[in-house]
Amino acid sequence: MAHEQYQAALKALHECMExxxxxxxxxxxxxxxxxxxxCIRLDxxxxxICAxxxxxxxxxxxFVSELAQVCATICERCGEECKKHNHQHCQDCADACFKCAEECKKLA
Structure with missing residues (x-):
């Protein structure tokens, strides 16, 4: 399968979407x-974009690198917004967003 090289990114994307x-x-x-x-809008x-x-x-x-670049940008913005809120769901989301942004940067 061509997408085996993307396993880490696929996992991060799916977890971030969830x-x-x-x-x-x-x-x-x-x-x-x-x-x-x-926060709602960026979620x-x-x-x-993750899906x-x-x-x-x-x-x-x-378009792997182009899409990954856009995805990384959106994940970072969403993570930054979620980090501002003390709710556990926001903090968990921020962590998933930052992790996904890192994986996307590797593809970009």
Missing amino acids: ACNHCYDACLQEDDINMMSE RECAD YLEQALTRGTP
């Missing part, structure tokens, strides 16, 4: 939802 989806859902339950709006962006890149890698996209 963490962002969980954070997104949990943020919607928070009392001060207005304070969470940027959505990040989950989508897309995961699929693109498994089908052998010719």
Whole structure:
């Protein structure tokens, strides 16, 4: 399989997507939802790009480095936003985002 070289990235992308989806859902339950709006928006962006890149890698996209660069940028932004909030789901999401950004940088 062509995507065996991407095992670490695929794992990080999948874990990041799951963490962002969980954070997104949990943020919607928070009392001060207005304070969470940027976190919610970035969770959505990040989950989508991670899911897309995961699929693109498994089908052998010719745009690995370009997509990985964009994904790394979005993961970092999402991680930075999540880090600002004390909720456990935000902290867990930030960790997954930063880990994914590192894996994406290796591909970019």
